[in-house]
Amino acid sequence: KFSLAMKRPLSQIQFNINTNRQRHVEGPRPREISIEIQRKTLPINRVKRRLLMEIEKAETVILLGETGCGKTTQIPQYLLERKLNRDGIIGITQPRRVAAVTVANRVAVEMKTSTGQAVGYTVRFEDATSPLTKIKYLTDGMLLREAMSDNLLKAYNFIILDEAHERTIHTDVLFGIVKEAQAKRKSSNCTPLKIIVMSATMDVDHFSKYFNDAPVIYIEGRQYPVEINHAVESQDDYIYSCLVTIFQINREAPPNHDILVFLTGQEEIETMTANIRAIAKDPLFSGPNIKVYPLYAALAASKQLEVFHSPPPNTRKVVLSTNIAETSVTISGIKYVIDSGMVKHRVHHPGTGLDVLKVHSISQAQAWQRAGRAGRESPGFTFRAYTKSEFDCMVKNTVPELLRSNLSNVVLQLLALKVNALTFDFLDKPPKDLILEAFDQLKQLGAIDNFDDAQLTPLGQKMSLFPLDPRFSKVLLEAEKFGCVEEILSIVALLSGESVFVNNIAKREEAAAAREKFSTSAGDHITLLKIFRAYNSINTKHAWCYENFFNSRNLDYAKKVRKQLSDLCRRCDIQIKSCNQDFDKVRKCLISGFFMNMAELQRDKKYLTVGSKQLVHIHPTSVLSGSLPQVVLFTELVQTSKCYMRYLTPIDSLWADEIKSKGPTISGFSQVD
Ligand code: ADP
Numbered sequence: 001k002f003s004l005a006m007k008r009p010l011s012q013i014q015f016n017i018n019t020n021r022q023r024h025v026e027g028p029r030p031r032e033i034s035i036e037i038q039r040k041t042l043p044i045n046r047v048k049r050r051l052l053m054e055i056e057k058a059e060t061v062i063l064l065g066e067t068g069c070g071k072t073t074q075i076p077q078y079l080l081e082r083k084l085n086r087d088g089i090i091g092i093t094q095p096r097r098v099a100a101v102t103v104a105n106r107v108a109v110e111m112k113t114s115t116g117q118a119v120g121y122t123v124r125f126e127d128a129t130s131p132l133t134k135i136k137y138l139t140d141g142m143l144l145r146e147a148m149s150d151n152l153l154k155a156y157n158f159i160i161l162d163e164a165h166e167r168t169i170h171t172d173v174l175f176g177i178v179k180e181a182q183a184k185r186k187s188s189n190c191t192p193l194k195i196i197v198m199s200a201t202m203d204v205d206h207f208s209k210y211f212n213d214a215p216v217i218y219i220e221g222r223q224y225p226v227e228i229n230h231a232v233e234s235q236d237d238y239i240y241s242c243l244v245t246i247f248q249i250n251r252e253a254p255p256n257h258d259i260l261v262f263l264t265g266q267e268e269i270e271t272m273t274a275n276i277r278a279i280a281k282d283p284l285f286s287g288p289n290i291k292v293y294p295l296y297a298a299l300a301a302s303k304q305l306e307v308f309h310s311p312p313p314n315t316r317k318v319v320l321s322t323n324i325a326e327t328s329v330t331i332s333g334i335k336y337v338i339d340s341g342m343v344k345h346r347v348h349h350p351g352t353g354l355d356v357l358k359v360h361s362i363s364q365a366q367a368w369q370r371a372g373r374a375g376r377e378s379p380g381f382t383f384r385a386y387t388k389s390e391f392d393c394m395v396k397n398t399v400p401e402l403l404r405s406n407l408s409n410v411v412l413q414l415l416a417l418k419v420n421a422l423t424f425d426f427l428d429k430p431p432k433d434l435i436l437e438a439f440d441q442l443k444q445l446g447a448i449d450n451f452d453d454a455q456l457t458p459l460g461q462k463m464s465l466f467p468l469d470p471r472f473s474k475v476l477l478e479a480e481k482f483g484c485v486e487e488i489l490s491i492v493a494l495l496s497g498e499s500v501f502v503n504n505i506a507k508r509e510e511a512a513a514a515r516e517k518f519s520t521s522a523g524d525h526i527t528l529l530k531i532f533r534a535y536n537s538i539n540t541k542h543a544w545c546y547e548n549f550f551n552s553r554n555l556d557y558a559k560k561v562r563k564q565l566s567d568l569c570r571r572c573d574i575q576i577k578s579c580n581q582d583f584d585k586v587r588k589c590l591i592s593g594f595f596m597n598m599a600e601l602q603r604d605k606k607y608l609t610v611g612s613k614q615l616v617h618i619h620p621t622s623v624l625s626g627s628l629p630q631v632v633l634f635t636e637l638v639q640t641s642k643c644y645m646r647y648l649t650p651i652d653s654l655w656a657d658e659i660k661s662k663g664p665t666i667s668g669f670s671q672v673d
């Protein structure tokens with residue numbers, strides 16, 4: 001009867017779920033306690049004195065504490081209360097935008113002020129700080145940008161590198177940057193720079209050694225036992241398994257026990273949200289009401305905060321989250337964790353120099369982190385949508401992003417800091433091949449002239465100013481020559497966020513029909529542009545998006561991004577002109593950055609990438625799906641069962657030659673036709 005996405009009846013149990021009501025105290029949700037008491041009862045408050053003593057003594061301190069013990073929200077406030085920062089800013093990096101925003105908002109509430117005053121945040125394309133700001137949460141990428149204009153980071157007296165265990169590319173690079181800034185400030189008698197590295201997992205010796213044997217402080221957290229349940233049989237569809245498990249728990253557990261489900265991305269989360277809502281409306285549905293709270297990076301800030309609120313009476317809260325909820329944000333009331341065992345990661349795609357977005361297995365360390373979320377306030381339960389032997393086969397620790405990604409952006413940013421990636425003091429050095437490939441790509445893009453002196457060209461210098469993949473920066477900078485900066489700005493902005501299309505399984509045909517109105521054989525980039533133009537010309541944006549199955553949140557985000565990028569263009573003296581309907585200019589302009597990312601139709605109707613000869617396919621959501629253009633350019637790769645090119649533009653092979661002959665920078669393009 002549960003028709004939506006339900007392949008089998010609910011009674012077919014994956015797990016031997018035994019929520020065992022007797023073991024829980026049933027009762028109302030705990031009353032909201034005052035913020036002062038909440039702060040006082042955090043585990044970190046118990047070690048406050050010792051902690052501050054250590055921080056005063058040492059240049060660098062490593063702090064290890066279970067998620068939720070108060071590291072991110074409390075430490076900066078402690079430092080400020082004691083005026084340890086003197087007059088400088090306390091900067092706290094976060095690997096994710098969503099965490100920087102929610103935490104800054106939370107701390108502003110705790111300090112009885114509003115965000116942007118004493119507490120603020122800076123994330124890509126958004127700045128909520130003022131000259132009054134003393135506690136500044138910022139993404140690791142933003143601090144790296146700031147280091148480009150001041151490599152001693154003089155505005156800061158404290159840099160806190162938070163979520164160090166996540167080992168994102170930017171945090172990894174920052175380790176080296178702040179270490180050097182600290183040493184330089186010391187030797188030149190500037191105000192000292194204090195560094196605090198915070199992590200939620202055990203492997204801290206590595207950090208300590210790197211920072212000249214910095215002291216490690218352990219904070220004992222509150223962790224109640226969590227019962228781990230594995231799937232009895234291997235699951236072929238983790239989304240379906242998670243969905244079934246939600247409803248099984250819902251039937252048996254008291255309504256004030258909330259559920260946290262780990263999924264991989266926005267689209268998946270939104271689809272499941274719609275499915276749960278549809279099933280919950282079914283007359284056969286049994287159990288307490290469910291309220292679904294999605295949580296992912298691209299979610300609007302106000303929506304992100306909803307997840308911290310209590311649901312209505314007699315309603316179960318079901319949070320569907322990406323790995324954000326693993327360590328970056330803590331949600332109260334969670335008693336059950338459902339772990340899909342999957343995560344969406346960027347991994348390096350050899351040959352094309354692009355990273356592939358790929359859903360793959362988490363590490364064991366991540367599995368334990370996820371499970372731990374169920375035992376924050378009382379004993380909890382975790383249901384893993386994978387078997388025990390599948391768990392045993394997972395890698396122990398996640399491989400740091402730096403060791404598995406395209407490095408052209410990092411190498412470019414380091415060069416802007418006058419640092420050569422080949423000799424940089426990395427915590428873990430990336431493979432030399434990856435670094436050399438990045439240099440090669442930058443050379444092809446015209447950002448450097450040769451490898452040896454590792455100097456940015458004037459073009460490279462400009463490219464480093466944009467918070468974009470170097471290929472996109474190049475396209476934007478070249479757009480002036482083609483007279484289509486207006487259009488390229490929109491396209492780059494649209495590609496900087498999540499998809500503007502709503503994936504509505506129940507109304508798939510209607511959605512396709514609505515989309516059809518904007519589709520053009522000129523490809524996905526031009527289609528996106530047409531949608532964006534229509535969106536901007538309409539007054540009733542929300543209704544229009546709803547009717548046409550567009551995601552208004554993501555379109556609105558693109559608008560904000562576009563504004564920031566056009567400000568940057570103005571600062572670089574780039575003339576912002578439009579090519580109106582002459583879309584060929586836009587398509588040609590894309591080649592100037594993406595000449596390495598083209599694929600050519602073969603006799604057997606398959607596509608091979610130009611140069612590296614990798615087998616790739618047109619993504620089924622592309623407007624070009626079903627047609628067979630001779631040469632296509634793509635700006636993204638997605639790996640599911642096959643390697644798909646997403647966002648495609650058909651290219652006239654003569655154009656490639658034309659653009660190729662314009663400058664010496666284009667190579668790697670094999671003979672077409
Ligand atoms: P840590 O960094 O050690 O993981 P945090 O400082 O982020 O811990 O969180 C400490 C506590 O503050 C959490 O246990 C949570 O209860 C509370 N908290 C954090 N952010 C929010 C928020 N946005 N709204 C409500 N409570 C929050």
Ligand code: MG
Pocket residue numbers: 068071072073162163327328
């Ligand atoms: Mg934290």
